[in-house]
Amino acid sequence: MTTANTHTFDAAPAIEARGLTKSYGGRTAVADLSFAVHAGRVTGFLGPNGAGKSTTMRLLLGLERPEAGEALIEGRPYAALIAPMTRVGALLDAKAFHKGRSARGHLLALARSQALPDARVDAVLDLVGLSSVARKRAGGFSLGMAQRLGIAAALLGDPRIVLLDEPVNGLDPQGILWIRTLMKQLAAEGRAVLVSSHLMNEMAVTADHLLVIGQGRLLADCPTAEFIERHTDPAVYAATPQVARPALLEEAFMRLTAGAAEYSAH
């Protein structure tokens, strides 16, 4: 404990939500949501469709304004960041680019807005495997290719923080594996990765840490393994070999949310 002094300069968390609240037309989408996301691990943002995951991500990125609370990136609101794409990379929806522009044109425009060298565009195109179609109209891309373009945009500025909203939705197994490997690598490099999903199995194998959300409220914030242990039937848990325990996430999630009957109503 003699080294405790060295930790007094602990930086702000990569991402921090403080009492975030947002409603649409009187209907609450996100309610008093507080959590922190830390570097060096994949944080899974888990919840059924309509739970408020995408809304939270838009709030974190300053695309929407909360009615209450605040969203901080390394201690500051997103809008206060200089060259924000070099701090935070985000993939919100695939295909969120102009259909008539080439992948390269799209990324060049983004790179120039951040004063990044054009060469970085070719580097990320290479990284996501789109170099051979870089000059083709992005409107003709398959969902998998569009997703890669979105990832390329997110990684363009070599950000320390990466937000991915349902990145594996609609992807083929190869694409899913690619994203999964990428997220783990990003975390291993010391970045903070926040990834949302409504797919239990996906989160069970990728996330080190879970933020579970239901109807806009935070239901759990703990390591994935701990979440499973805490919310599965103890007998089932004990009878399951360690390697198979990630498969229990779905059961744990169902037990946790069993009280909220509204889930089945939506």
Add this chain to the structure above:
Amino acid sequence: MSTAALLRTDSAVRPTHRPGFTDLVRSEWTKFTSLRSTWWSLGVMTVVSLGFTVAATATYTHDYPHLDAATQSQFRTDTVGLILQPAAQFAQLAVCVLGVLLIASEYSTGMIRATMLAAPRRTSALLAKAATLAAAVFVLSEVVAVACFLIGSRIVRAHSVVSITDPTSLHAVLGFGAYMTLIGLVALSLGTLLRHPAAGISMVLAMQFVLAGVVGMIPGSVGKHLAGAMPSGATVIMGSGHNASNVYSPAQGLLILLGWVAVLGASALHTVKKRDV
């Protein structure tokens, strides 16, 4: 591809300087020039301008002997208007579409989020778009205006001689570029406010081709003055100022159009700042 590829080992991945408005303009310029629709719009603007200049001047020159004295005198006192106004009236259609699409297509595709993530202070992104559009439209329109003037003045010279070095002609030629540019900004503002390409284009075309006609139906000079105060009335800025059928002078026309741009532009900026993306 392999995900084991470098990310942070790439030392080139730092902004070369602290990015500012110039970088946003470079970004918007990159977007602007990398779409085929931009080149189509600008091409249509050029061709339609030249076409209507030739059509209008040739028709009047051909019909001149059969025109009544009042029309003949109008032809001679506002020759620049005859050369440039029909061109602008129709070619503005392309600029209107270009202005609306520049922003509304970002909303319809979802690209707007990438734009706002890159420039989270938001208004600077819209201003950079406006600067890009204005620069491109102004420069091209001036080239087009000079070409139209040279061609048109040649066609009409049997009945009226105008030189591009006359102050009146120069003002009119500059007015053509100013009109196109400001109309482009009106369209950009409407596209921002409405977000949907079809809605934006319908609105701006209704404004330019229907509105003046409708308010002009109000009887008496009120209707005439109101019609002239609509954005489309600002074509007076490329006239000689001596046309008896105009209720406003070229300078007043410019002020009217600047007023529209100021009002619509300010609402667009305000909306972009406040509205969720």
